[in-house]
Amino acid sequence: MFPRPIQQTRVTTQIAYRIALPVALIIWLLPLLGVAMTSLKPASDLAKGNYFGWPSHLAFVNYADVFRNSPIAQYILNSFKVTIPTVIGAVALSCMTGFALAVYRFRLNLVIFFIFVAGNFVPFQILMVPVRDLTLQLGLYNTITGLALFHISFQTGFCTLFMRNFIRALPSELIEAARVEGVSEVKIFWYIVLPLMRPAIAALSVLVFTFIWNDYFWATVLTNGSSTQPVTAGLYSLNGQWVAQWQLVSAGSLVAALPPVLMFFAMQRHFIAGLTLGAVK
Amino acid sequence: MTPALADAREPSRRSYWRRNQRRLAPALFIAPGGLMFLIYVVIPIFRSISISFYHWDGLGAMKWAGFGNYAELWSDPAFVVSLENNLIWLVLYMFAVPAGLFIAIFLNQTVRGIRIYKSLFFFPFVISQVVVGLIFSWFYAPDFGLLFKLTKMLTGHGIAVLASETYATYGIIAAGLWPQIAYCMILYLTGLNNVAPDQIEAARLDGAKGWRMLWYVVIPQLRPATFIAVVVTVIGALRSFDLVSIMTQGGPYGATRVLSYYMYEEALSEYGYRMGYGAAIAVVLFLIMMVFISGFIWKMYRDETER
Numbered sequence: 115m116f117p118r119p120i121q122q123t124r125v126t127t128q129i130a131y132r133i134a135l136p137v138a139l140i141i142w143l144l145p146l147l148g149v150a151m152t153s154l155k156p157a158s159d160l161a162k163g164n165y166f167g168w169p170s171h172l173a174f175v176n177y178a179d180v181f182r183n184s185p186i187a188q189y190i191l192n193s194f195k196v197t198i199p200t201v202i203g204a205v206a207l208s209c210m211t212g213f214a215l216a217v218y219r220f221r222l223n224l225v226i227f228f229i230f231v232a233g234n235f236v237p238f239q240i241l242m243v244p245v246r247d248l249t250l251q252l253g254l255y256n257t258i259t260g261l262a263l264f265h266i267s268f269q270t271g272f273c274t275l276f277m278r279n280f281i282r283a284l285p286s287e288l289i290e291a292a293r294v295e296g297v298s299e300v301k302i303f304w305y306i307v308l309p310l311m312r313p314a315i316a317a318l319s320v321l322v323f324t325f326i327w328n329d330y331f332w333a334t335v336l337t338n339g340s341s342t343q344p345v346t347a348g349l350y351s352l353n354g355q356w357v358a359q360w361q362l363v364s365a366g367s368l369v370a371a372l373p374p375v376l377m378f379f380a381m382q383r384h385f386i387a388g389l390t391l392g393a394v395k
Numbered sequence: 396m397t398p399a400l401a402d403a404r405e406p407s408r409r410s411y412w413r414r415n416q417r418r419l420a421p422a423l424f425i426a427p428g429g430l431m432f433l434i435y436v437v438i439p440i441f442r443s444i445s446i447s448f449y450h451w452d453g454l455g456a457m458k459w460a461g462f463g464n465y466a467e468l469w470s471d472p473a474f475v476v477s478l479e480n481n482l483i484w485l486v487l488y489m490f491a492v493p494a495g496l497f498i499a500i501f502l503n504q505t506v507r508g509i510r511i512y513k514s515l516f517f518f519p520f521v522i523s524q525v526v527v528g529l530i531f532s533w534f535y536a537p538d539f540g541l542l543f544k545l546t547k548m549l550t551g552h553g554i555a556v557l558a559s560e561t562y563a564t565y566g567i568i569a570a571g572l573w574p575q576i577a578y579c580m581i582l583y584l585t586g587l588n589n590v591a592p593d594q595i596e597a598a599r600l601d602g603a604k605g606w607r608m609l610w611y612v613v614i615p616q617l618r619p620a621t622f623i624a625v626v627v628t629v630i631g632a633l634r635s636f637d638l639v640s641i642m643t644q645g646g647p648y649g650a651t652r653v654l655s656y657y658m659y660e661e662a663l664s665e666y667g668y669r670m671g672y673g674a675a676i677a678v679v680l681f682l683i684m685m686v687f688i689s690g691f692i693w694k695m696y697r698d699e700t701e702r
Contacts, residue, residue, distance in 0.1 A: 116612075149533060239655050239673075239681075242663075246663075268435060300420070331636050331659075363533070386585065
């Protein structure tokens, strides 16, 4: 193990480590802690210039204000409406593409696989004008459907990379044995491979959820107005309205960040398994 | 249709599928995802390239421009600034890789509660860049921002980072590094978990420790993690859009523009709907990215054919 386990070091080092851990964490999260504290300050504190001291009292009313005086609830709902179909769609499509690319040998296999991989890395801007144009022509501009359709397609690239490598690592004897038994290819997919993909499906679901929830660029390109905009784009326009009302900006930011954070803490292991894919091979 | 004919057709159709299903199945499984990807990703790339050769406002007729848009790029100071800033991003963003490694080593212990520490250190990556941008705007805010007060205390006059043409880009990069370091850290934590313990022990018996151990024994074993960390960091640096948009909108005086943001400005914002010119900027960004993508694909190709 590297570095040497702290238990094998001198007592002073151990104590120093115990102290360094929380100190480092507080420094690391300082900007976030500052914002969390600001979100609980009454407006009068900020007016008096109390930016960094403790709040004179805990003003949970800021959170209530954010919900009362802004369409943030609508924004959050929109985010869910975009994110959930995207997760389902991208994961479902990539289960199939990943399966096909992992299990079958055919001439264009690697070419198709590499197109998915490369497409997943291109800068968004090279897609922006045509995708916006396409969405306009389909009559889907400024709709949840238009945004979700794009996200599903784009995320399929990353998900295919992930699924294909995951299925590749499964024992191929299972599939061979089923074929000898005369099981059809569709049934092999459905009854043999799919049940084994559960961990991959879980990992991708949390990852895609976070990616899409946090997407800002496509939200600004394909939607406008509070009836369709997800919370990232919404927060940007609210920030314009709440000039210098940092207690509201802070509270709104934290509310917007909450769903992926909860998701992360609930499904931490899957999340990290997804992110670190390939980092250990 | 006579019954005999129908009978003859049924089994033959079924057996056609039976006989050929291993050849047909991949096409069927790929079709839905592949089609969506084709329509929304692959074709748009080529359309953007073709649009970059036209003058177009997004609505009216397209007017052939030849290399006009590209020629204009080189005499456009805003483009040059964006390109330079992209370079600065690329170079400074790389700091996330060693910083992530450093924190991962710091946290790679088995004391009580370490799992919570690890997740809290990872925390910045989970929150959206919009929120990160707002958090750092608050941190940098003139007059009352923490950094402003700090610099005022140290030097006598506070620095309003985001209002300064000199410092604003660095301020945004610092904000971007925060989640990026967290990402690299988690990659390295997983990598460290998989370092062969016997090799470490053997090296330890040979008297290796500290930096020498890290450099000669550990880092070579972390190569896969380093590779992914570099890839995601390069992509993150070149994709930087959210933070610029949230924190400065390219300002002050266009000093913090990067290609991704400048492209958006030209093509969609109030500065005008110059889709062709925007597409040309996007193509330049795409070509820069392609250098890295090709490298990545090349490595994958080698790994695939070795197996």
